[in-house]
Amino acid sequence: MAGAITAAVPHVAETKRAVSTESPAARRILISITVLFLTIFVVIPLINVFNQAFSKGYEAYLSVFFPQRPDPDAVLTFSQKRRLAEAAAQAARTWRSIGLTAAVASIVLPLNILFGLAAAWATTKFNFRGRALLTSLIDLPFSVSPVVAGLVFVLLLGRNGIWGPWATKLEWPDPFSLHWVGFADGFWPLAFGQTHVGIIFTPLAIVLATIFVTFPFVARSLTPLMESQGTDEELAALSLGASGWRTFFKITLPNVKWALLYGVILCMARSFGEFGAVSVVSGHIDVNDTMPLRIEKLWNEYNNQAAFSVASLLAFVAVITLVAKSIVEWKAARDIERSD
Amino acid sequence: MAGSPSRVIPGFSLTLGYTLFYLSALVLIPLGALVLKTTEMSFAQFWAVTTDPIVLASYRLTFTASFLAALINGIFGLIVAWALVRYEFPGRRVFDALIDFPFALPTAVAGLTYASLYLKDGWIGGLGPRIVGGVNGLAGLAGLSAPLAPEALDWLTFPYTGGTAGIVLVLVFVGLPFVVRTVQPVLIEWDPEFETAARSLGAGSFMIFRRVIFPELFPAWVSGFALAFARGIGEYGSVIFIAANIPGKSQIAPLQIVTKLDDFQYAAAAAIGVVLLFISLLILLAINAVEHYARRHERAAA
Numbered sequence A: 001m002a003g004a005i006t007a008a009v010p011h012v013a014e015t016k017r018a019v020s021t022e023s024p025a026a027r028r029i030l031i032s033i034t035v036l037f038l039t040i041f042v043v044i045p046l047i048n049v050f051n052q053a054f055s056k057g058y059e060a061y062l063s064v065f066f067p068q069r070p071d072p073d074a075v076l077t078f079s080q081k082r083r084l085a086e087a088a089a090q091a092a093r094t095w096r097s098i099g100l101t102a103a104v105a106s107i108v109l110p111l112n113i114l115f116g117l118a119a120a121w122a123t124t125k126f127n128f129r130g131r132a133l134l135t136s137l138i139d140l141p142f143s144v145s146p147v148v149a150g151l152v153f154v155l156l157l158g159r160n161g162i163w164g165p166w167a168t169k170l171e172w173p174d175p176f177s178l179h180w181v182g183f184a185d186g187f188w189p190l191a192f193g194q195t196h197v198g199i200i201f202t203p204l205a206i207v208l209a210t211i212f213v214t215f216p217f218v219a220r221s222l223t224p225l226m227e228s229q230g231t232d233e234e235l236a237a238l239s240l241g242a243s244g245w246r247t248f249f250k251i252t253l254p255n256v257k258w259a260l261l262y263g264v265i266l267c268m269a270r271s272f273g274e275f276g277a278v279s280v281v282s283g284h285i286d287v288n289d290t291m292p293l294r295i296e297k298l299w300n301e302y303n304n305q306a307a308f309s310v311a312s313l314l315a316f317v318a319v320i321t322l323v324a325k326s327i328v329e330w331k332a333a334r335d336i337e338r339s340d
Numbered sequence B: 001m002a003g004s005p006s007r008v009i010p011g012f013s014l015t016l017g018y019t020l021f022y023l024s025a026l027v028l029i030p031l032g033a034l035v036l037k038t039t040e041m042s043f044a045q046f047w048a049v050t051t052d053p054i055v056l057a058s059y060r061l062t063f064t065a066s067f068l069a070a071l072i073n074g075i076f077g078l079i080v081a082w083a084l085v086r087y088e089f090p091g092r093r094v095f096d097a098l099i100d101f102p103f104a105l106p107t108a109v110a111g112l113t114y115a116s117l118y119l120k121d122g123w124i125g126g127l128g129p130r131i132v133g134g135v136n137g138l139a140g141l142a143g144l145s146a147p148l149a150p151e152a153l154d155w156l157t158f159p160y161t162g163g164t165a166g167i168v169l170v171l172v173f174v175g176l177p178f179v180v181r182t183v184q185p186v187l188i189e190w191d192p193e194f195e196t197a198a199r200s201l202g203a204g205s206f207m208i209f210r211r212v213i214f215p216e217l218f219p220a221w222v223s224g225f226a227l228a229f230a231r232g233i234g235e236y237g238s239v240i241f242i243a244a245n246i247p248g249k250s251q252i253a254p255l256q257i258v259t260k261l262d263d264f265q266y267a268a269a270a271a272i273g274v275v276l277l278f279i280s281l282l283i284l285l286a287i288n289a290v291e292h293y294a295r296r297h298e299r300a301a302a
Helices: A024-053 A057-065 A078-125 A131-143 A146-157 A203-214 A217-229 A232-239 A244-273 A276-282 A291-300 A304-339 B012-038 B043-050 B053-086 B092-098 B107-118 B127-141 B164-189 B193-200 B205-234 B237-242 B253-262 B266-301
Strands: A171-173 A178-180 A190-192 A195-197
Touching: A024 A304, A024 B053, A024 B092, A024 B107, A024 B164, A057 A078, A057 A304, A078 A131, A078 A203, A078 A217, A078 A244, A078 A291, A078 A304, A078 B012, A131 A217, A131 B012, A131 B266, A146 A203, A146 A276, A146 B012, A146 B205, A146 B253, A146 B266, A203 A244, A203 A276, A203 B012, A217 A244, A232 A244, A244 A304, A244 B107, A276 A291, A276 B253, A291 A304, A291 B107, A291 B237, A304 B092, A304 B107, B012 B266, B043 B266, B053 B092, B053 B164, B053 B205, B053 B253, B107 B164, B107 B237, B164 B205, B164 B237, B193 B205, B205 B266, B237 B253, B253 B266
Parallel strands: none
Antiparallel strands: A171 A195, A178 A190
8 A cells, every 4th residue: 555654553663683694794884875875865955955044144044034124214225125125025925835834734634634533433443345445545645646636626626627617616715814803894793804716726726635635644544553453442431331422532532642643743744745736726826835835936036045944944844743753653652562 | 335233333324424425525526537537538639648759758757767766765775674673873763763754854845955955066966076176275285286187076976967867866765765664564573583594504694685584575675666666656846846847858747747737738637647647556556466465475374
């Protein structure tokens, strides 16, 4: 399965120092190759992100996000004013991309957690015909190219799409534009500041494409564990009179909490970083830029330092992700050891 | 759907219903739209689009680069997994955690940093001139005239031309975890008794690896290789940063889809998409077959 690796059960790699029939020289060579390979392919590219982001100094790095404000007393030439305005507009676009990325993840995550829990419950606690097929179908998005993932939504909901006539006329309010307007005009004090028309080339399409590519993560990380735990504990709780929901929240959920968190971490990392699928449905419109799309635009504008500054935020998140993942794996392994 | 007769655990219809609904709405129906869109073309049109010289060149590039990257990962991934499982060395745990870094780092960031590293003025791309500069500078301090000609180390310059080499490099990064993570569990489970036995029968280290350990690793290694290969075929984000993206020369197949979409050739984009989808499903089937075979083999051996 394509997902077997991306969301495998948390593993622990313990060395077996007792073995090794190979000579110390061979051992040293193999360790050197490992260290060199990982340094060239992982460590140096990572350091390079931060090195390039700070290549023009700390001030330049900060000014990507917080542009210089003009001194109100200073007399500025026209070109100086234009440069300041341009920097402010660029920073505003960058902030918009950060906000959009966070908003998309905050919608995608709960939906995929809910789906992952439901799918894992259905496929591990019950035996039914077509179960193997269902699990393969859940894994399907892992083996689809991200570009194809974006393409399918354009073909379904785009202007010439199969549901195009309906989808392009759909009006929907932006949930993040909800704001307080007071009770002056009626009983309902909240209003949407912005409505969108259509789905493709709007943030909704970005949400759909991101759901598609992050679809299997939570289900995939829960399934092996829930399968191995079986149904004994749930049956015991139910026979003692607990309700279905109570059984789920008191028995099943605590048993799988680390695997769930593991899936959530992977899902979040992917939803922050998805590029291909999102790029296809965004229509290259500035307001639809997520952080990875913003990085591409800055790079194409030859604004390398700014591109790397935005990239450094994502690289930092990736490092945090890795640390969180290691902690979760360690906790999960400890739980398994204890239960043995 | 007939389940077990004594279904005590609740929530079957709720969870299965929700799963099927969500799966259909977000994955199956959109994928169906892709296939349906291609039926708008006649077979001759489909054939013309998918065998266009530029499209064929993009398939060739995608497959060559993905295969080379998977091969590099196959060789080095095996060594990395081997060293991480069997030896203790400083920083082992950190390196082990770093294997998953390509999953955590957005592909766009990977493409960005690789592109800048291997450019002529990048850290790795510009290594040759930098060494020349350093050596000549030191010699100057010692009062010697420059011992190295300015272009003496130009052969060190990475053959980065926005072509295959750069694409392979970034695909090696993207596919790095697959082989390591499939082979690792097998190595952890490996019983050293067999090695000791082989050694006592007079086998050398390489012989032991080739005849005793590798056959055991082989199924896992093949699925890791195939996963890395499949990942490379679909990869887009990282590659477009490092490739020159010249049609017919350095455009990968997913980029062909994007190009067609930008030209509003929806059916043509769908046709190329169907071909890519078909290929990834074939690879998926092959992986399942290998795993199935390995499981049966294992059972027969036990």
